[in-house]
Amino acid sequence: MIMFETIQAMAEPTRLAILKMVRRREMPAGQIAGKFKGITRPAVSQHLRILKDAGLVTERREGTRRIYRLRPEGFAPLKALLEDFWDSKLERLKAAAEKLEKRKP
Amino acid sequence: MIMFETIQAMAEPTRLAILKMVRRREMPAGQIAGKFKGITRPAVSQHLRILKDAGLVTERREGTRRIYRLRPEGFAPLKALLEDFWDSKLERLKAAAEKLEKRKP
């Protein structure tokens, strides 16, 4: 269950929003927290830690700031699983096509 | 947040195991439940419902049996998100390459 931590880390609305937020441009923790209303800064900080521990974001320190950005490599195993799931769809289509083929050879 | 239900449905070890289990071959509920020890049949039944509601498996009835199998289409939005995340890695590599290029034109 290698990619399970990845899924769990993504399975929370605030954390998923953070991931999308730091997808292209890196952002300091405070700025990330500022984007949410109804969620306190410490809560965001905890979410950032979970994302970091799961290897989905990197943290870089610049002075007193901590700057986060997406770490795409962290998603690789999950991506592979989904591709595997997707393949099962293609396999079925292929099997269905071959079945049709047999009927008028 | 269209694919969020997908992520949540996957974010539980038993459910993830079920998804892998019905990836290629369809299976009746009882047989699925039988594969787990330490998890009761009703619990598995509840997990199946969550997976079905999320559109990740289909249910087919055959006599008194309910047969489940993977529904790959259900993963499409999440798959797209991960591909989008992955792109951000490629974009960075491209940007880095272009930077190098400029140094000896």
Added chain:
DNA sequence: ATCATATGTTAGTTAAAACTAACGTAAGTG
């Protein structure tokens, strides 16, 4: 050295998800 800024951490509380036990249902069998 003092203060401000930016952020993380911890213990304790609250909220959400999973589980259990008991019951309900629907198809198949004698």
Added chain:
DNA sequence: CACTTACGTTAGTTTTAACTAACATATGAT
């Protein structure tokens, strides 16, 4: 019809995850 098989459902409990409030740390400025 009575009984069995194969499931699902519900209410209530337990477990897990998220949140809050108070405190801690580390950098930078005066």
